[in-house]
Amino acid sequence: MGETDEDLWRECVSGNADAFGVLFDRHADAVFRYCLSRCGSWHDAEELVSITFLEAWRQRNRLRPERDTLLPWLLGVATNANRNRARGSRRHADFLARLPHSDPRHGQHEADHAESVASRIDAERSVRELLDTTAGLNDGERDVVVLCLMNDVGQEEAAKTLGVRIGTVKSRLHRARAKLGAMNRALEPAEQVDTMIV
Numbered sequence: 001m002g003e004t005d006e007d008l009w010r011e012c013v014s015g016n017a018d019a020f021g022v023l024f025d026r027h028a029d030a031v032f033r034y035c036l037s038r039c040g041s042w043h044d045a046e047e048l049v050s051i052t053f054l055e056a057w058r059q060r061n062r063l064r065p066e067r068d069t070l071l072p073w074l075l076g077v078a079t080n081a082n083r084n085r086a087r088g089s090r091r092h093a094d095f096l097a098r099l100p101h102s103d104p105r106h107g108q109h110e111a112d113h114a115e116s117v118a119s120r121i122d123a124e125r126s127v128r129e130l131l132d133t134t135a136g137l138n139d140g141e142r143d144v145v146v147l148c149l150m151n152d153v154g155q156e157e158a159a160k161t162l163g164v165r166i167g168t169v170k171s172r173l174h175r176a177r178a179k180l181g182a183m184n185r186a187l188e189p190a191e192q193v194d195t196m197i198v
Contacts, residue, residue, distance in 0.1 A: 072160035141176035
């Protein structure tokens with residue numbers, strides 16, 4: 001089995017689920033981090049990763065990876081899935097309400113579960129704080145900040161992910177940095193005054 005995404009994808013097209021598993025292992029963490037930074041919810045991010053890879057498997061006969069990597073396409077699918085998430089949230093909540101729930105008091109891993117939940121809550125809080133810093137940006141600017149600055153995606157990959165030209169990504173990133181810098185400068189005098197008073 002080949003090592004590049006393109007080689008693995010050829011195996012997927014022929015129905016090799018193991019090759020798809022290798023691609024999942026290779027890109028799932030990056031897709032998860034991106035989804036978490038977009039939606040701020042651990043649970044929703046996990047769901048978006050599932051939707052993204054399900055769509056990849058469904059499209060395996062039509063999709064051809066660019067530049068030996070599938071990641072920009074996966075992030076594009078995740079972007080669209082996140083946009084659809086809000087529209088389907090009511091149906092999803094109804095579905096979850098109909099599922100049987102297990103009693104968390106049963107089993108030996110209650111402490112582990114509590115630690116896991118606490119860790120997830122901390123991660124969600126951190127992501128929400130990061131997203132709050134982008135509140136003054138428009139959607140396009142926020143998209144490039146989340147991709148390029150928060151998730152270390154290159155500008156070329158961000159352009160492919162968002163379906164725009166690389167020049168658009170660069171200009172959005174430039175405007176976003178200027179706005180974020182202005183917001184930080186606006187906060188500095190108040191902080192200096194507080195320090196002087198104390």
